[in-house]
Amino acid sequence: MKLTESKAEMRGKILSVSGDDHFMNRITSIGITEGTAFQTVRNDRRMPLLIYLRETLISLNRADAERIEVEAV
Amino acid sequence: MSTAIALLGQPNSGKSTIYNNLTGARQHVGNWAGKTVEKNEGSYTYGGKKFSVTDLPGSYGLSGNSDEEVITTDYIKSGKSELTVVLVDASQLERSMFMLAEFARLDKPAMLVLNMIDVAKGLGKEIDTEALEKKLGIPVLPFNATDTKDYDRLKKLIAEELKAPHKLKVPAPETKSDVKADSKAKFEWVRNIIEGVTKTKDTVYKMSKFDRLMTRPILGKVICIGVVLLAFLVAMIIMIPFMNIGKMIPGALHDPVDKLLTGWNVHPWIVSVFSTMLPNVLFFVISMASFVFGVNVVFGFLEETGFLARAAYQFDGLLSKLGLQGKAICPMLMGFGCTIGGACGTRVMDNWSQRMLAMSIVWAIPCASIWSIIPVVSGMFFSWWQTMLVCVGILLYVVITMIVVSKIFSKKLAPKETRSGMIMELPPYHKAHWKHIFKEAFFKAWDIFKRALGTVTLVSVIFYVLSFSSDGDVSHSLLYRVGTFIEPVTKFFGMGWQTFMAFFSGAFAKEAVLGTLNAVFMNGNSLMEATFYAKTAATDTALLGGAMTAAISPAEALAFMFATTFNIPCLMALSTTYKESHSLKWTVRVAVFYFCNAMVLSCIVYHIAELFM
Numbered sequence: 001m002k003l004t005e006s007k008a009e010m011r012g013k014i015l016s017v018s019g020d021d022h023f024m025n026r027i028t029s030i031g032i033t034e035g036t037a038f039q040t041v042r043n044d045r046r047m048p049l050l051i052y053l054r055e056t057l058i059s060l061n062r063a064d065a066e067r068i069e070v071e072a073v
Numbered sequence: 074m075s076t077a078i079a080l081l082g083q084p085n086s087g088k089s090t091i092y093n094n095l096t097g098a099r100q101h102v103g104n105w106a107g108k109t110v111e112k113n114e115g116s117y118t119y120g121g122k123k124f125s126v127t128d129l130p131g132s133y134g135l136s137g138n139s140d141e142e143v144i145t146t147d148y149i150k151s152g153k154s155e156l157t158v159v160l161v162d163a164s165q166l167e168r169s170m171f172m173l174a175e176f177a178r179l180d181k182p183a184m185l186v187l188n189m190i191d192v193a194k195g196l197g198k199e200i201d202t203e204a205l206e207k208k209l210g211i212p213v214l215p216f217n218a219t220d221t222k223d224y225d226r227l228k229k230l231i232a233e234e235l236k237a238p239h240k241l242k243v244p245a246p247e248t249k250s251d252v253k254a255d256s257k258a259k260f261e262w263v264r265n266i267i268e269g270v271t272k273t274k275d276t277v278y279k280m281s282k283f284d285r286l287m288t289r290p291i292l293g294k295v296i297c298i299g300v301v302l303l304a305f306l307v308a309m310i311i312m313i314p315f316m317n318i319g320k321m322i323p324g325a326l327h328d329p330v331d332k333l334l335t336g337w338n339v340h341p342w343i344v345s346v347f348s349t350m351l352p353n354v355l356f357f358v359i360s361m362a363s364f365v366f367g368v369n370v371v372f373g374f375l376e377e378t379g380f381l382a383r384a385a386y387q388f389d390g391l392l393s394k395l396g397l398q399g400k401a402i403c404p405m406l407m408g409f410g411c412t413i414g415g416a417c418g419t420r421v422m423d424n425w426s427q428r429m430l431a432m433s434i435v436w437a438i439p440c441a442s443i444w445s446i447i448p449v450v451s452g453m454f455f456s457w458w459q460t461m462l463v464c465v466g467i468l469l470y471v472v473i474t475m476i477v478v479s480k481i482f483s484k485k486l487a488p489k490e491t492r493s494g495m496i497m498e499l500p501p502y503h504k505a506h507w508k509h510i511f512k513e514a515f516f517k518a519w520d521i522f523k524r525a526l527g528t529v530t531l532v533s534v535i536f537y538v539l540s541f542s543s544d545g546d547v548s549h550s551l552l553y554r555v556g557t558f559i560e561p562v563t564k565f566f567g568m569g570w571q572t573f574m575a576f577f578s579g580a581f582a583k584e585a586v587l588g589t590l591n592a593v594f595m596n597g598n599s600l601m602e603a604t605f606y607a608k609t610a611a612t613d614t615a616l617l618g619g620a621m622t623a624a625i626s627p628a629e630a631l632a633f634m635f636a637t638t639f640n641i642p643c644l645m646a647l648s649t650t651y652k653e654s655h656s657l658k659w660t661v662r663v664a665v666f667y668f669c670n671a672m673v674l675s676c677i678v679y680h681i682a683e684l685f686m
Contacts, residue, residue, distance in 0.1 A: 011277070017253070021252050022137065022138070024252040024253055024256070025134060025136055025137035025138075025252055025256075026133070026137060026496055027496060028134075028252065028253065028256030028257075029132070029133035029134030029136070029137070029171060029256065030133050030168070030496055030497075030498065031167075031168040031171065031260075032496075033253075033256055033257055033260055034253070034257070039277065039278050041278055041280060042280075042288055044288075044289075044290050045290075046290070046390060047288075047290050047386075047390065048386055048389055048390070048494075048495055050288060050386070050499070052278035053168075054165065054167050054168040055164070055165045055166075055167065055168065056165045056168050056498045057278070057498060057499040057500075057501075058496070058497070058498050058499070059382075059385075059386045059389075059495060059496075059497055059498070059499055060494065060495065060496045060497075061389060061390070061393070061494035061495045061496070062494075063494050064494045064496060
């Protein structure tokens with residue numbers, strides 16, 4: 001599923017991230033890489049997503065979160 | 074001769090705190106050659122030697138092609154600094170070590186600072202510094218950026234290292250052409266390094282109660298607005314004592330200077346330069362500096378505690394429509410109090426382009442002074458409900474101006490292709506360190522004070538010459554001659570020479586508008602005194618109202634109010650924008666835009682209003 005479809009409190013793993021180099025650089029340098037375990041903290045309509053990953057609370061906007069595929073574990 | 078070192082670290086790694094504490098007041102802000110990225114250089118002495126410190130512009134990595142990343146990479150590669158101090162957040166070791174993985178490829182001398190070691194300890198994380206040192210081959214220093222003793226250890230280590238600098242002995246992560254694979258290689262590198270050095274527990278994240286409120290879609294926004302408004306009040310309270318001291322200067326200096334110089338038979342024109350203008354310049358600049366001080370104290374607090382990141386999260390969606398980051402909400406709300414405060418509040422923005430765009434949008438927000446003028450002038454011509462309508466109209470036009478400004482300036486400042494959605498961390502809440510906040514705010518204020526003195530004096534002299542009349546009669550001033558000469562033109566834009574003059578003085582100081590109206594309509598005080606608001610208290614609004622309604626039409630009054638509201642906010646806002654942006658070109662661009670916008674608006678309002686009134 002897409003990250004935007006994950007429910008709050010869900011724990012999962014990043015499956016894939018796709019986008020141009022600019023986007024990939026930004027998203028991976030903050031720690032969002034394939035195979036990383038994460039937890040969805042908040043996912044409210046029309047608000048950026050909040051996820052917890054690599055000991056960090058990260059907020060990312062919905063358009064970018066659309067490009068991230070995840071699975072629940 | 075000084076030895077050069079550089080600081081490298083991700084956002085929220087505590088880099089600026091360390092930079093400020095190392096260098097104190099010996100800082101210089103400029104631009105990187107040919108770039109609009111701010112360059113921060115400072116220095117300190119230790120053991121009789123001078124060390125110059127470059128604060129490298131930060132991002133989360135070095136591989137992207139943003140100006141900041143290119144500048145940082147090139148600077149490290151150039152070898153201009155003999156040692157790079159790499160900062161990582163010990164409480165988020167794995168993620169923040171990414172920067173060291175990036176740095177490893179540059180193969181330059183370095184040392185590693187594990188900042189926020191206290192936070193890491195508090196979370197139960199143990200880091201074996203010695204093992205890490207052995208693996209990396211460079212010195213590793215556990216550090217608490219707010220503990221003054223740690224700075225001595227840092228300075229000592231830097232001095233020792235410079236005698237025989239170390240390079241990383243672990244091979245750099247393999248370079249892959251694909252960004253995805255490349256990042257993966259870097260994180261694997263990090264994982265290999267920290268394996269056996271630290272243990273990370275796999276924990277479920279629990280949001281704090283406060284954060285659960287702060288991140289709620291509506292309630293969170295309400296809290297943010299409330300906190301920023303409160304912060305503005307606090308900033309005002311902090312600045313008031315300084316303001317009051319500044320305010321006393323013109324009154325206290327006027328008579329003695331006047332007497333002294335007149336006694337020396339100095340020409341009265343020159344006497345008034347020294348007795349009226351210069352003391353007021355001093356007052357202006359002190360006000361400016363105290364604003365900068367107050368705003369920096371409260372924003373320093375909000376930033377250090379981690380509140381700003383929450384505000385950015387809340388308002389990112391809305392502000393991204395203007396090409397701005399969510400953080401811009403803070404300076405924008407400040408703008409309702411004072412444009413100077415808003416302009417220096419844009420320091421929270423991540424890069425120069427965002428800062429410049431935010432400043433140009435903050436200019437559109439009517440400050441408290443405008444809200445004290447508009448109801449007065451409107452009340453002379455219109456009934457209370459019409460005055461309400463005027464205010465609503467102004468607010469509507471604020472939104473329109475913001476959109477237009479964003480449309481025009483974001484082409485250069487935030488081009489669509491570089492616009493990126495928010496990807497940022499929400500740092501855990503930290504305790505604020507007041508001493509550090511006050512110190513930093515003081516340096517910033519002092520810096521503005523020194524640098525603004527010249528600009529404000531220059532513009533004041535120009536205005537002084539324009540508004541000067543030997544006998545205090547308005548019609549003997551240059552401004553009057555120019556104003557009446559171009560009246561046919563300004564009339565088309567909706568303003569006669571009197572209102573145009575008041576509009577013009579509004580670009581100098583909004584507080585001067587009522588005084589100028591008084592001067593031009595009633596010849597009550599001299600234009601010069603009005604603009605330097607030496608005698609504004611003498612304005613009798615009832616009498617002025619009578620004189621104004623007799624002299625000009627309601628349509629002209631309406632045009633004037635709109636023009637004044639959206640004019641260049643004031644000399645101090647202009648000067649602050651210039652000092653904060655370091656760009657004369659952009660400051661002039663924004664100023665020209667606002668002047669033209671105000672004139673066109675005035676023209677439209679006047680001609681439409683004439684149809685109905």
